[in-house]
Amino acid sequence: MNGWFLAAGLTSAGVAAVHTLAGGRDVVRPLLAGNLPQEPRRVLHAVWHMVTADLILAAVALIGLGLHHQPGDNLVAWLLAGHFVAYAAAFLVITLMAGWSKPLLRLPQWMLLLPVGALAAVGAL
Template sequence: MNGWLLAAGITAFGVAAVHIAGGHRDVVRPLLSSGLADEPRRVMHAVWHMVTADLVLSAAALVYLALADGTSGTGLVAWFVAAHFLAYAAVFLAVTLSAGWPRPLLRLPQWILLLPVALLTAAGTA
């Protein structure tokens, strides 16, 4: 068993739970009750659900990889998941830093949840 990947998977499940609970309250409900046109509103709603599925499936993959340590292809898939979470964190940092907000790193703190999954996963592949 690979402890780093297990820690990454458990952390990723936590990220998914925060996304589901916090995102529904802070993002989905306001989005659905906004004055945004119906098509873009529904597309954004679908994208939120796609990210939910992505986070849950990635977490499950990490737990599986942790338990299947040493199986052919484990390292490649783990690097893919690490890059995936690193890209998510980078996108949140880029969007946050380009907004011109005071104390921007705390306005959209999702990167703080996503980056540890990338780092734990990378540690598990080394």
Template sequence: MNGWLFAAGAVAAATTLIHVFAGGREVVRPLLGSRMSVEPRRTLHVVWHFVTADLLLSAVALILLALRAEPDAPLVLFIAAHYFAYTVAFLIGTLTVDWSRPLLRLPQWMLLLPVGILAVIGTF
């Protein structure tokens, strides 16, 4: 078993649970209750579910890859690239707003970055 990939999958699974429960309460419910017009509101709701599926599927894939004798390095790196891209998106979205303590306002990047790092380490 590849411990690095298993750790990446475990962190990704925890991230998925946090996304579903905290994100549902803190993001989706207020979004659905907002006065935003229906098309953008429903589109953002669907995108939230896309992210849920991506997080869940990548967590399962990382755990399954960790159990293989020889993990598929290109697939692992592809999954890691997803997490790095999500990290960059959150950092840009956070750091381009004039907020106090911006890195703590949208802390999702703190869960996403370790998955990418652990996955990359697991390929060596």
């Protein structure tokens, strides 16, 4: 058993829940009600659900690594760690480029994603 991977997986499951519940209310509903043309609106809606699936599958993979860790599993762990760090970096770059006041709090998703990447990376060491 690897407690770091298990913690990363449980944190990822929490991120998936926040994404689904809060994001559905605060992001998807306004997106679907907005004035974007149908095609980009539907593409963004599909991408939303792809991210939902991605977060859930990553949580399952990390929990699986945590419960049944084998030394050769570290490549998968490093890929999952990089995956979450990349997601966090995307949110940080986009929010910092927006020119908002208190930008780190405007799109706080990075605060949920970065710990998953850090926990998975520590577990892979």
